[in-house]
Amino acid sequence: MESPSTVAAAVSPISPSSRRRKRKIVVIMGPTGAGKSRLSIDLATRFFDNSEIINSDKMQVYSGLDITTNKITMQERRGVPHHLLGAIDPRKSVFTPSDFRNVAAEYINQIRTRRGLPLVVGGSNSLIYSLVTKRYDPKSDVFNGPEPQPYLSKRVDEMLDSGMFEELSEFFRSDEHKRVNRCGLGQAIGIPEFETYFTNFPGLRRTEGSVFEEDVMGQEAYDEAVRRIKDNTCQLAKKQVSKILRLRDAGWELKRIDATEAFRAVMTAERGGARVAEIWEKQVVEPSMKIVKHFLEE
Template sequence: MPSLIPRPPFSLIFSSRHRGHLFASFLTLKRIHITTTATTTTAATSPKIIVIMGATGAGKSRLSIDLATRFFKNSEIINSDKMQVYHGLDITTNKITIKEQQCIPHHLLGVFDPSQIVINPYIYRKLASKTISNIVSRNGLPLIVGGSNSFIYSLLTKQFNPKMDVFNGPDPDPVSSELRYKCCFIWVDVCFKVLNRYLCKRVDEMLDSGMVEELKEFFGSGEYLRVKRDGLGRAIGVREMEAYFSGGGVDLEVYDRGVRRVKVNSCELAKRQVGKILRLKEGGWDLKRVDATEVVRRKMTAEGGGSVAELWEEVVETSVKIVNQFLEE
């Protein structure tokens, strides 16, 4: 298997933002490789972990930061987004920024060289398991946060077979409800109609905040030809905008078509993610649904302001109650 040691991303490392990500990645990798006797657990000694799930754009990262900074100060966050494990394309993959992390330790975020390795569920299980053990050894509370339910399933199920597929196909394999950790699942949910509108708006905001320039450099530097197509090459925005940037980045019709595809595929991703969450729930996973629909709806209207903050506080308070009850059990 290729080396798991990351190397700096192409020219992006020269910005302060990406230097920060690289430093955080180095710290994360150092923690992963610490030798610990707690790498395996039994039912009697299984650590407690918090898992924040949901579709892209639902508010998972924001909730994790609120929980970690305001209520559970010993928390450390483990990324479970399959595109965000790689360094590079921070805006396109919608990574949480260093500023937004608010000094909360983040693991497996922007760590791996996308030209050297593809992080599949089996590899993720091994890496995240070690990270959990290291956090627990420091008396920390692990928070698993991200939209890749295949990563979450591989990490948490007691017996994981990488050849089995519990999510896809006309006759998927049965979901195992036997978990190897004591888990508190928070499912941040937003109704599809509202979420789809928000995701389309978010794409426009990402394009305006530097996504176009980021992709221009990605294609122009030749990095696109080096990344693994089954890894970062699958990030939404890469394939959709390839024709535009490969053609010199001048055809506005091709640009508009690419942007429409980014929006459609973002909405399709959200739909698949929720479908997998429902599959886990039907398979016996005890998922606590927290509805953030009204928060997202208000963010897109003139009603915003204080009402959004108040509604978000309700989401946070509900989540805190769920976590407190879990930790007290």
């Protein structure tokens, strides 16, 4: 099992030869659950004043299902402006990489006008690629190739404990799932996996401990949906990491920050303690700050 890690890339949407003459953007990318949002807030609030974050997660751009899509909360944002987070109506057409390229570029211009630093943060590498590549062709696919083997499941349990099941229950009960675009928010992990469950057991409610009282079939259907969510989350992480590796192989200058030890501490008895914060600070925040500072000073 490979633990998640954060991949931070400091890049500019221009050719290297002209980099010194242009103001720059910073991209923080990595697989789901790697700590991208937390790192971006640490950098924005502690080291780089006037930073603003542009979300590059293709499910989080849509409004609704904040827990299911794992959007950063208002409290967690700590006053840092966020753009393209819950901004797109999921009932309308799909928000494509081409759309992201155009809209994000406008936000970057606005942030620069305010003399701010744009931080592009998210795990949807197709969106990041569309923004940063010099000539974007929406018909081309640069992300073909083998996949590495990361694994995630604890993240799903935490989302369920935070209210993901209840959020999806209301989403299906209100028939909102019939109104959202099936090729957009309708693809968010959790919706397809739970659709059969909520169709067959529309009135069933989860009790404490995720146990359904006196309904064995309901419990089995719930367990199967959760298993599929965990499997699909792992597959998503594989794809995200493999895409990052292909960008590196294509010549992108990526800087890797390994957050494995910090996540391992969270998974053990050290969870929630000062040790986790210490590891995160030393192995993630400090090296990331140095990478970004060096990039901006080049």
